[in-house]
């Protein structure tokens with residue numbers, strides 16, 4: 001349960017019969033909440049707390065972390081834009097603290113399959129504890145392998161692959177072998193240099209469609225009486241997302257329509273993407289611009 005005091009300070013506790021929760025304001029017996037309804041108020045000393053079962057975003061932001069987690073706004077974006085569907089076979093790496101794993105498990109459901117790979121055994125353990133605490137036990141769709149994805153992955157016919165790691169471009173061969181034609185690869189990276197290397201790696205690989213890249217910025221609003229305005233503070237940057245899809249074997253990616261700027265790529269890449277026909281030139285307006293005057 002998540003207990004929130006009148007100032008908005010939160011405590012997350014796991015209810016266990018006979019246990020107590022101590023604050024400087026007093027003591028709460030877990031038994032007062034066990035078996036009762038969700039979304040109630042409880043008194044601790046003279047203070048009233050709101051007691052709610054945490055939603056997944058609340059849980060993720062308050063759970064123990066090994067590695068930095070994927071923020072809920074990005075997890076939601078990944079589930080939506082990478083089209084993670086009930087029953088899907090999804091591969092994920094790295095697992096870190098397990099935040100994204102939980103959203104993926106929710107999306108694939110008990111009839112799906114999430115195979116997660118994590119290099120560090122200590123992080124894998126933290127993730128496993130977090131996932132089991134959130135779902136109330138082991139999730140039937142989840143398996144976790146300790147090791148590097150590019151060395152361990154030998155699954156095939158995978159619907160979706162989601163990578164949150166330092167160097168996703170090192171995994172492109174393994175991912176390409178695993179994904180079924182039409183399957184989606186979605187990468188989450190923190191910096192522009194990682195984004196560039198990932199996207200160029202996807203293009204160079206030759207088995208993926210033209211990648212799409214974006215970021216999302218979430219700005220909360222303060223709404224109180226006549227004071228309706230954006231919140232003064234926001235999380236300005238979390239990460240970039242990019243997606244691409246696996247082409248069927250033997251299919252060449254179509255030539256890109258837009259001309260790359262001079263000197264933008266190394267030689268090998270310029271050769272493959274260099275425009276060969278007039279149709280490759282950037283789209284130009286066919287008529288001179290006429291302002292719409294009265």
Ligand SMILES: C[S@@+](CC[C@H](N)C(=O)[O-])C[C@H]1O[C@@H](n2cnc3c(N)ncnc32)[C@H](O)[C@@H]1O
Pocket residue numbers: 067068069070093094095096097098099100101117118119120123147148149150164165166167171
């Ligand atoms: C930022 S964390 C992932 C956080 C996670 N998505 C979450 O929401 O909690 C990145 C993780 O990727 C792992 N990692 C990096 N490269 C890897 C690889 N090639 N294979 C497997 N795991 C890898 C790291 O050990 C680290 O735990």
